[in-house]
Amino acid sequence: MTDDFDRTQTFDIPDGYQLLPWHRGFGRQVGPLFEKRDETGLTRAFRVEEHHTNGMMNAHGGMLMTFADMAWGGAVEKDEDTWWVTIRLLCDFLSGAKHGEWIEGNGKVVGHVDGIFTVEGRIWSGERTLLTGTGLFKVIERRGQ
Template sequence: MPSDDPPTGFRKVDFDRDRPEPTFNSHIGNLYVKRGEKGTRDEFVMGFRVHQHMCNPAGGLHGGMMMTVADLVGAMGGGTLAGLRKFLPTVNMTFDFVAPAKVGDWVEGRPELVRATRSLLFTNIYLTVGEEKILRASSICKIPSGDGLAFGKAKLVREDAKP
């Protein structure tokens, strides 16, 4: 598989830490997260390099891959912005496919926290290639009562993906 070559500051997400079997997220390809200054548009950024196995027969990034990443950005990123350290199951999402991405592109996803209630988290998500928006999504996640799982078992790999 070609190199992901993530930009400086991105760290690979290890979704399967200590699990005997891989989960769905491990099969789609490597995903990376960068954490920026609180309150900025870069407070939580998820990124990935587009590889051929992520594309549709026309050569563009598959819509299912875009939806999967947007779902993770909405739940993990939106939860981070809201200060929640638990697994947030998605109860509703809408998607608008704006433009294609192609093999070799670096795609980034950023959440915008719309509102958090006692039981629901509302988030807008954009996936971009450079400054070009390729997907717009909105997400509603359930905020479970009690402690619940803390992002399942996912964690960021300690070393930076790129020095």
């Protein structure tokens, strides 16, 4: 849980990033997450904290896939209030991420048919690629809360 931060938890984040206001549900469990929106598009990020790690103190593969889903799905957002669902997510794990590392990710729409967007994505830390893959996403109408 995000309220179980350890003493090394920091919010020293690179310029341009801001905290995602996901305070409920699953987003709360895997946070804190960050994003920046600029001329290159939307990039999401997180720092590997203790609650993101496996027994070897590396980012858990499930956390990296969860983050890939959130980062790559962001490619279909028109604005900060777009809702979407994941239809399929395929990931290739290329490298690990250690506790404390800053992880970034984004995706690019490469196809759109019948309301289904195909996105190619990448997750990285510095110059090292951690994951690549593809996702299928559908934009949906926002429902009442």
